[in-house]
Amino acid sequence: MFENFIASIMTIEGAAFYVFSILTIGLFSITVMSKNVLYAMTSLAAAMVLISGFFFILGADFLGVVQLVVYVGAIMALYSFAMMFFDATKDIKEKTTNNSLVFLLGGLSALVLVLMFAAPIYSENIQALYPMHEGVGNAQDVGMVLFTKYLIPFEVAAVMLLVAMIAGIILAGKKMDESLTEDMSADDEILIIKDEK
Amino acid sequence: METTLVENLPQVTAAGVIIKAVLILAIISALAGFGTFIERKVLAFMQRRLGPMHVGPYGLLQIAADGIKLFTKEDIVPQHANALIFKIAPIITAATAFIALAAVPVFPDFTVPEFIPLLGGTFVPSIASDLNIGVLFVLGMMAAGLYGPLLAGMAQANKWGILGAARTAVQFLSYEVVTGLSILAPIMIVGSLSFVDFNDYQTAGIGSWMIWQQPVAFVLFLIAGFAETNRTPFDLLEHEAEVVSGYATEYSGMRWGMFFIGEYANMITISVIAAIVFLGGYDAASTFGWLTIMLKIAFFFFLMLWVRAAWPHVRPDQLMWLCWKVLMPLALLNILITALVLLG
Missing domain, CATH: 1.20.5 (Single alpha-helices involved in coiled-coils or other helix-helix interfaces)
Structure with missing residues (x-):
């Protein structure tokens, strides 16, 4: 058992796996333990990047890049965007x-x-x-499974995302046709305040 | 997907990849410095000025002067800032920009001459890491580059910094959608995500270039590329017209310089992608082919400067309007039409 472990570390894949696992677990524990929003956010994003490393080790290049684009590029970025409403330099009281x-x-x-x-x-x-x-590329293989075996879950997920998108637009878009910068009434208010002073 | 082109080449060794990585780092960083000089000169000539003239012949030594200034400036970390994240942020920008460059072909492949000790005979590939999914990898890495400005803005405990970072996040997230969607149509035509396959698809002369089949995608990609690399008319990330400089407000010296190098490396990456995907790429068989792709990349670089001299920048709300109400529907329509043509 122990010899197996040593032998697995000696290969490039094995060594990479252990490096990635230790770093990922370490970074995720920082995310959970830290009281600082910035540290938690940065370590979460970094761990998401490292998870794509596991996909690359397994030869699933396509999924690895999808992990990068979706989790790091989109989902984590939205989290971070929400975090901008807090004072990120102070520790939070839990x-x-x-x-x-x-x-x-x-x-x-x-x-x-x-x-x-x-x-x-x-x-x-x-x-x-x-x-x-x-002899079939990664992307093609994923596509084949997605459009044969998992077609219905895939389409249902698409419909759910569409519903969520429309709901989001309706929630956020109450005054979407009015431009805030072209709104003259805002200028008037500023002028009134100036006059009062 | 194996390509016949790759199989004919000599074995790629670890030493070759390392030499390539060092070359990319050295040349692109130097180009970023030289790029500023070119930018100032081109802008000056377009606006009937002379530009930098005092340091050295035609102001050429201005690069050295700027470099010395950047390296020797006092390194300031604001008092209430989160020092660790503040220091990491510029490294993220520079690192992601260079990692993205690892998957695109820059400079021709060559073999180190035999007379050089130790490294003689090592084959240096044109792509440091030839992935099957190169296009997606580059776009994903550039997307990860968002964290540089974002963390910089949040760590520096400065109102203007965080406002700049918010603007950066919105712009990058929005225009990433357009970049991805616009490049999807050419990917559908070629049926591969590898840059080598894109190049091989267009080897039959100017008539076979992707730009004739996908003019809409080309224009959309270029516009989104300008927005993602912070070029005028979409340079709202730093927004030079404001006295503060967006997310980089508290940065100085080499830390600011790293943001700058990352930005210029991204400009080169976007130029390389545009040249390979839409303008025929390189012709690996002849040395002349590599000269043409250098010219194409240089043209795109020049185009960015040209546009900067010619156009004012847009307002933030116009930027969002352009992205979500014009470019994205156009990109989707382009994909739909391409798919219908491919199926029919």
Whole structure:
């Protein structure tokens, strides 16, 4: 068992895997533990970048880049954008009532998750239901599975995103046809305030 | 997807890739310095001025003077700023810009002459890392470059800085959509995400260039590229007309210089993508081919300066209006029509 571990570290993939795993776990723990918004945000984004490294090790280049574009480029950027409304240079005060209970429950659920995913891999019963086609590119393979086996979930997800988009536009767009900078009444208000002074 | 072109070339070794990486770093960083000189000269001649003239012949040593100034300036970290993130932010901008350059072909491939000790005979490839999904990788890396300005703005404890960062985030996020969608139509035609395949698709002379098949995508990509590299008329990230300089308000010296180098590296990356995807790329068989792609890249670089001299910049609300109400629908329409033509 221990020799296997040493041998796996010696290969490039093995070494890269351990480096990426340690860094990812370290960065995610900073995200959870840190009281500073900026540290939490930066480490979360960096860990998202490193996760794409796992896809590259597995030879799933396409998914790796999708991880980069979607999680790092879009989702994390939106988080960060929301974080701009807070004072990022100050530490936040957390309201924690029962630290040990949170730690226990969090640790237990993490352990259960690891066991759930590790059990089939350990007994080597895991098999690809839709294995890669030889000589076909990554993007094409993903497309084939997406448009045959998973067509309905894919389309449902698309409809859900469309609904969310329309809802977002309606929520945000109440005065969308009026330009804030061209609004003359705003200038009038400023002038009135000046006159009063 | 293997291409016959790659198979004929000698084995790419780790040493070759490292030499290539060092070359990219050295040449592109130097070009960023030289680019500022060219920019000032071109702007000056277009506006009937002389530009920098005092330092050296035709002001050529101005680059050295600027470099010395950047390196020797006092390194200031504001008192209430988050010092660690403040220092990391410019590195993110420069690093992502250079990582993006790793996947595009810059300069021809060559073999180090035998008479040089240690490295003699090493083959240096034209692309440092030839990915099958090069186009997506470059776009994704440039998207990750958003974190430089964003973290810089949030870490510096400055109102103008955070406002500038917010503006940067909005502009980058919006125009990334247009860049991705506009380049999707050529990808559909070629059926590959590799730059080598794009180049091979257009080897039959000027008539086979992608620009004739996809003129709309070309214009959209160029506009979005200008916005993503902070060029006039979309230079609202730093906004030189304001006295403060957006997200970089508190930065000085080499930390500011790194933002600057990252920006110029991104300009070159956008020029390379435009030259390969739309203007026929390089012809690997002849040495002349590499000269033509250099000329194409130089043309796009010049175009950016030309536009800066010719146009004023837009207002932020016009910028958003242009992106979401004009460019994005056009890009979607272009994809739809391309798909219908390909299916029919």
